[in-house]
Amino acid sequence: MKNLHIIEHPLIKSKITQIRRKETATKMFKELVSEISSLMCYEITRDLEVEEIEIETPVQKTIGYHIKGDDLVLVPILRAGLGMIEGIQNLIPNAKTGHIGVYRDHDTLQPVEYLCKLPLLMENRNVIVLDPMLATGGSAVKAIDILKEHNVKSIRLACLVGCPEGVEFLHKHHPDVAIYLAAMDEKLNENGYIVPGLGDAGDRLFGTQ
Numbered sequence: 567m568k569n570l571h572i573i574e575h576p577l578i579k580s581k582i583t584q585i586r587r588k589e590t591a592t593k594m595f596k597e598l599v600s601e602i603s604s605l606m607c608y609e610i611t612r613d614l615e616v617e618e619i620e621i622e623t624p625v626q627k628t629i630g631y632h633i634k635g636d637d638l639v640l641v642p643i644l645r646a647g648l649g650m651i652e653g654i655q656n657l658i659p660n661a662k663t664g665h666i667g668v669y670r671d672h673d674t675l676q677p678v679e680y681l682c683k684l685p686l687l688m689e690n691r692n693v694i695v696l697d698p699m700l701a702t703g704g705s706a707v708k709a710i711d712i713l714k715e716h717n718v719k720s721i722r723l724a725c726l727v728g729c730p731e732g733v734e735f736l737h738k739h740h741p742d743v744a745i746y747l748a749a750m751d752e753k754l755n756e757n758g759y760i761v762p763g764l765g766d767a768g769d770r771l772f773g774t775q
């Protein structure tokens with residue numbers, strides 16, 4: 567499917583398996599989410615622009631490369647997206663961070679926005695939206711709607727676990743947004759949870775259940 571990247575790697579597969587396990591507790595869950603995000607970052611940033619710079623090695627001058635990381639804005643969808651920030655920021659320390667708070671209403675499954683705090687200048691930025699779960703896709707579509715109002719240059723969406731329903735909904739509303747997943751699961755259940763999934767990512771990250 568166009569604009570869908572399922573990142574296949576043995577390290578990602580085994581770490582996703584560990585976060586799926588119901589006995590994986592908060593500390594380990596958090597560390598694994600961060601590690602998977604770092605591994606995904608390699609693929610998500612594959613076509614990032616670099617600038618040539620002249621440097622000097624101990625031997626001679628040469629041309630090196632510099633990531634224009636300050637063009638990049640990471641936007642975690644609160645709460646659970648926060649778990650993906652550290653792993654990516656460790657690799658791109660000069661990326662900026664904006665926050666969008668959206669929760670999914672338990673009964674209607676509709677996204678509810680409660681916070682939006684973005685860097686002052688968003689125009690022409692390349693944005694990576696972070697959220698471990700792409701379920702109905704409602705939360706991601708809402709966050710991307712908000713970002714598009716700011717005339718950003720490009721948007722990528724990185725999620726750990728997705729499902730066909732969420733991918734389809736996202737593609738329908740934002741066909742220009744590339745989706746990166748570490749795993750594509752089977753479906754949504756009657757409560758809107760991804761099957762087999764990993765449960766409620768926010769609760770598992772923050773120990774709130």
Ligand SMILES: O=P(O)(O)OC[C@H]1O[C@H](OP(=O)(O)OP(=O)(O)O)[C@H](O)[C@@H]1O
Binds near residue numbers: 699702768
């Ligand atoms: O694709 P959707 O059907 O919109 O579901 C996915 C959303 O649900 C979860 O957030 P939740 O509403 O549980 O908020 P939380 O992160 O604060 O726990 C998850 O982190 C996504 O943001």
Ligand SMILES: O=c1cc[nH]c(=O)[nH]1
Binds near residue numbers: 701758759766767
């Ligand atoms: O399976 C799901 C679906 C939505 N949100 C989650 O955290 N998990």
Ligand SMILES: [Mg+2]
Binds near residue numbers: 646766767769
């Ligand atoms: Mg939650």
